[in-house]
Amino acid sequence: MNYRDFIAGYFSRQWRAAGLGLNLALVVFCSILAMTLNGYAFAAAPKVGTQAPGFYRMTLGNFEITALSDGTHAFPVHKVLTKTSSIGGQSVPLDQSSPGEADALLAESNLAVPVAGSINAFLINTGSKLILVDSGAGSLYGDCCGHLVDNLRAAGYAPEQVDEIYLTHLHADHVGGVAPNGKMAFPNAVVRVSEADADYWLKDANETAAPELLKSMFEGDKASLKPYIDAGRFKPFTYGEELSPGIKPIASPGHTPGHSFFDVESNGAKLLLWGDVVHVGAVQFPDPAVTVAYDSDAEMAESERLAIFADAAQKGYWIGAAHISFPGLGHVQAKDRHFFWIPANYDAAPTAN
Numbered sequence: 001m002n003y004r005d006f007i008a009g010y011f012s013r014q015w016r017a018a019g020l021g022l023n024l025a026l027v028v029f030c031s032i033l034a035m036t037l038n039g040y041a042f043a044a045a046p047k048v049g050t051q052a053p054g055f056y057r058m059t060l061g062n063f064e065i066t067a068l069s070d071g072t073h074a075f076p077v078h079k080v081l082t083k084t085s086s087i088g089g090q091s092v093p094l095d096q097s098s099p100g101e102a103d104a105l106l107a108e109s110n111l112a113v114p115v116a117g118s119i120n121a122f123l124i125n126t127g128s129k130l131i132l133v134d135s136g137a138g139s140l141y142g143d144c145c146g147h148l149v150d151n152l153r154a155a156g157y158a159p160e161q162v163d164e165i166y167l168t169h170l171h172a173d174h175v176g177g178v179a180p181n182g183k184m185a186f187p188n189a190v191v192r193v194s195e196a197d198a199d200y201w202l203k204d205a206n207e208t209a210a211p212e213l214l215k216s217m218f219e220g221d222k223a224s225l226k227p228y229i230d231a232g233r234f235k236p237f238t239y240g241e242e243l244s245p246g247i248k249p250i251a252s253p254g255h256t257p258g259h260s261f262f263d264v265e266s267n268g269a270k271l272l273l274w275g276d277v278v279h280v281g282a283v284q285f286p287d288p289a290v291t292v293a294y295d296s297d298a299e300m301a302e303s304e305r306l307a308i309f310a311d312a313a314q315k316g317y318w319i320g321a322a323h324i325s326f327p328g329l330g331h332v333q334a335k336d337r338h339f340f341w342i343p344a345n346y347d348a349a350p351t352a353n
């Protein structure tokens with residue numbers, strides 16, 4: 001080996017050694033980096049545990065509809081669901097008249113008690129007016145609920161912009177939001193409900209005669225409506241006429257004496273805001289005979305439900321429901337004498353439909 005080969009060989013060995021060392025260093029570095037990044041990816045990121053703001057938009061003809069969530073609560077299925085007994089026509093707990101039915105029907109929808117029950121309301125922008133249908137529970141149901149105003153703001157509106165509030169009926173989870181803790185939440189709005197419900201729920205004599213379960217509703221109603229009554233902005237309606245162009249109340253007594261639907265129509269499109277036709281969809285679509293302990297007249301509520309299920313399925317209009325899983329917008333379908341709920345297809349950019 002001459003001197004030149006010796007030098008070349010020497011440097012070649014050095015480079016290989018250096019290369020090996022570099023490779024080893026790179027492997028070690030990458031391993032440490034991977035372990036570190038792994039640490040960042042899977043270490044203590046706290047769970048957030050909240051949903052996106054509760055609003056969902058759809059277009060109905062020339063109207064813009066915004067479903068608003070007031071929250072969800074553990075719906076007391078076994079306490080509240082009832083059925084009219086075939087003997088004597090009395091309303092009895094479902095678990096008594098049809099043991100196991102509620103749990104079996106829930107299981108068919110992959111649900112089990114406790115079921116989260118939605119409380120939904122609907123904001124209609126007619127182009128000239130902002131109308132809210134139902135208002136959630138306000139402060140009457142505790143911390144679960146009363147989120148309607150936050151969600152209204154998240155949806156791009158302010159409570160001051162609401163011109164009118166139409167209530168399907170005067171149960172706490174529909175009226176409470178007009179005045180949480182007795183304070184007017186919609187300072188420029190006129191509140192409207194059927195005369196029949198106003199007459200019933202605002203009379204002390206009816207409170208005395210009411211079943212125990214419903215007694216607290218009377219106090220909630222009076223406290224919620226007082227600021228609007230005092231301000232001359234509580235105006236009960238009778239049926240037959242539109243309350244605003246395209247929006248008409250329809251009598252649907254049973255759940256309460258003056259329970260109302262609101263028929264909302266624009267440019268050939270129709271949405272029926274049907275209030276409390278359904279409390280537990282997974283049970284009441286397959287078995288519309290299931291009633292709730294809150295029904296003032298359970299038999300009447302049951303026949304109203306059957307009639308509106310059939311009508312909605314036959315005519316195919318939109319439904320907006322207070323207690324179907326948020327946003328509570330969808331259609332009713334009938335197949336082989338059974339009813340189904342078809343929820344709205346999510347649309348990130350709602351346009352005319």
Ligand SMILES: [Zn+2]
Nearest residue numbers: 171255276294
């Ligand atoms: Zn109700």
Ligand SMILES: [Zn+2]
Nearest residue numbers: 171173276322
């Ligand atoms: Zn309700």
